[in-house]
Amino acid sequence: METALKEAGTCGRFQVYHVVFTQLPRFVAVWGIMVMMFGSYDPGWRCKEFSRLSKSSWNKTGRNSSASSIYNIVSHGNDDASVDLSEVFDLESSTQSSYFEFYNRSSPKKGTIIKGNADYNETCDVMEFCDDVEFNPESITIVSEFKLVCHRKWILQVIMLVMGSGFLTGALLGGQVGEKFGRKVSLYGGCFIMFVFSGVSIFSFHWIMYMLCLFLMGVGGNFIQSTSSIFSMEFLNSKWRSIFSAIPTWNVSLCIFTFATAMIKSWKQVHMVTCALSLIACSGHFLLSESMRWLVVHGKYAEAEKVIHKVARINRKPPPKAETLLRLKEESDNAPDKKPSSSSSSSSSSSASTSSSSTTYTYLHLFQKSELRILTLKFTTIYLMIFLTYFALSFGINSLPGDFYFNAVVSSIVEATIVIITGPLCNKIGRRWGGVAVSILGAISCVGIVVSLFTSDGEIQSTAIKTCAFLARGGSMAKSVVATVFMAELYPTAVRNVAFGMFRAMAGVGALFGPFLIPSATRDSFAICFSIMACCFGMSLMIFMSLSETNKLCLMDTIDEPSMKRAAEDECA
Numbered sequence: 001m002e003t004a005l006k007e008a009g010t011c012g013r014f015q016v017y018h019v020v021f022t023q024l025p026r027f028v029a030v031w032g033i034m035v036m037m038f039g040s041y042d043p044g045w046r047c048k049e050f051s052r053l054s055k056s057s058w059n060k061t062g063r064n065s066s067a068s069s070i071y072n073i074v075s076h077g078n079d080d081a082s083v084d085l086s087e088v089f090d091l092e093s094s095t096q097s098s099y100f101e102f103y104n105r106s107s108p109k110k111g112t113i114i115k116g117n118a119d120y121n122e123t124c125d126v127m128e129f130c131d132d133v134e135f136n137p138e139s140i141t142i143v144s145e146f147k148l149v150c151h152r153k154w155i156l157q158v159i160m161l162v163m164g165s166g167f168l169t170g171a172l173l174g175g176q177v178g179e180k181f182g183r184k185v186s187l188y189g190g191c192f193i194m195f196v197f198s199g200v201s202i203f204s205f206h207w208i209m210y211m212l213c214l215f216l217m218g219v220g221g222n223f224i225q226s227t228s229s230i231f232s233m234e235f236l237n238s239k240w241r242s243i244f245s246a247i248p249t250w251n252v253s254l255c256i257f258t259f260a261t262a263m264i265k266s267w268k269q270v271h272m273v274t275c276a277l278s279l280i281a282c283s284g285h286f287l288l289s290e291s292m293r294w295l296v297v298h299g300k301y302a303e304a305e306k307v308i309h310k311v312a313r314i315n316r317k318p319p320p321k322a323e324t325l326l327r328l329k330e331e332s333d334n335a336p337d338k339k340p341s342s343s344s345s346s347s348s349s350s351s352a353s354t355s356s357s358s359t360t361y362t363y364l365h366l367f368q369k370s371e372l373r374i375l376t377l378k379f380t381t382i383y384l385m386i387f388l389t390y391f392a393l394s395f396g397i398n399s400l401p402g403d404f405y406f407n408a409v410v411s412s413i414v415e416a417t418i419v420i421i422t423g424p425l426c427n428k429i430g431r432r433w434g435g436v437a438v439s440i441l442g443a444i445s446c447v448g449i450v451v452s453l454f455t456s457d458g459e460i461q462s463t464a465i466k467t468c469a470f471l472a473r474g475g476s477m478a479k480s481v482v483a484t485v486f487m488a489e490l491y492p493t494a495v496r497n498v499a500f501g502m503f504r505a506m507a508g509v510g511a512l513f514g515p516f517l518i519p520s521a522t523r524d525s526f527a528i529c530f531s532i533m534a535c536c537f538g539m540s541l542m543i544f545m546s547l548s549e550t551n552k553l554c555l556m557d558t559i560d561e562p563s564m565k566r567a568a569e570d571e572c573a
Helices: 002-008 013-033 035-039 124-129 150-180 183-201 207-225 228-233 238-245 249-264 267-286 292-297 301-314 322-333 346-358 363-367 370-395 404-429 431-455 458-490 493-517 523-546
Strands: 045-050 058-063 070-075 098-103 108-115 130-135
Touching: 002 301, 002 322, 013 035, 013 183, 013 207, 013 228, 013 249, 013 267, 013 301, 035 150, 035 207, 035 249, 035 267, 035 370, 150 183, 150 207, 150 363, 150 493, 183 207, 183 228, 183 267, 207 228, 207 493, 228 238, 228 458, 228 493, 238 404, 238 458, 249 267, 249 404, 292 301, 292 493, 301 322, 363 370, 363 493, 370 458, 370 493, 370 523, 404 431, 404 458, 431 458, 431 523, 458 493, 458 523, 493 523
Parallel strands: none
Antiparallel strands: 045 130, 058 070, 070 108, 098 108
């Protein structure tokens, strides 16, 4: 199979257009998966209308004659107390919960003054006195649409947990669908799911409806994520696999997403754009061919031959030699998943059927052989560490000092830059040392934040925290780049998509638990959260060190091929 691809071309026009059309759905997936990075942003609010508290409480909005701030004045007097604002004295204090004294016709009373805010930066102290909340109209997010602040803030956590469970479900289903029915079905099925539910979400009239749409968008997003990279890599050679994995599709998409949200500032319009992009991405279904490796491994030689001839034609190369195609046919005929032909004898049909049924690859095959079992546990841990830190750093941008939109854009640019460097770095120093390098970058960045919390203050501290957080996020995504190409080269074609689906499921786990690593405004919270993230990077570093190098080696195709040590001896020409 490797020879057939070399003769047809592993780096030509076919690969270019194939990469373009497999990466377009990833562009869509970013918008669907990261929508809550913008949706969870609190643009600020103020109390529009204060409420009457009880029979024994009096409430009225007044204005201090010496200041323009709006005050809510609550006096705890008798039921029949009559209070005239013109008789109120001592309104000089503007701090929350300070006391003032006023006089009515009978006797002085004590009350509480609560400062209202005209600048949309109200705190939850006044929420119990507030009848109607008004959000800053400059940004229309999920928080402002469904009023998810103060006593309703828990709803935001529930929405993000459910969306994370959608990532988890989509990765597990997408990996299995891609292995059973083909890479195209998983990839463009995810695009279609994203198209439908991005459109439906625009009409959400309740947060529960929106949450369900996000769950299904998470499923579609990870259908795409679990297949797109593997699909392209199966047509590339060793050198271009690492270069391809470093194409910053996710990061460029995220940069465009953050720029777009900074301009649009409306969650409904973000979903409209996502819906339109999804429809455009679906066009690739009619243009791309199925993975030749998948077709051969599943005994579909006739279709695989058409694909290899198409690759050669588009790359302007002569068709593969007859003996090469003959060997390819033998590989296909001997494929464990090949269905018995109708002309076979009943005994051979029974035997082949038994073989087929026993080798329909599922997640269980990742744990049958000791070598695959150990490898799977290692990569599961790496991907879990990646996405715990990545989603915490992405959804936690609102916790960083400075402007939200500025931080989001700069963070995405830094991330894209680091990812672009990672691919050539992996070719130069190898996959293992590339993974070690980006893990060290992330760990040092997280430690740097903890150190700056206790050794600096003011503007210097703010700058140090933001810089290190941006670098840590870039290091986390760079780890994903290294892990993806490493995993593709270590796993055979038969279980490659299943394995990647399982590891992408860790994105769901990361989205589920990553928000719990988002630091609050306190110094101790920042120190604890980033110390945990530093440990995550350290654990990834140790696992990368334990993996066998795969740079410039051939891909394995069947689960019965020699072990990784044996396969590593045969370098690709």
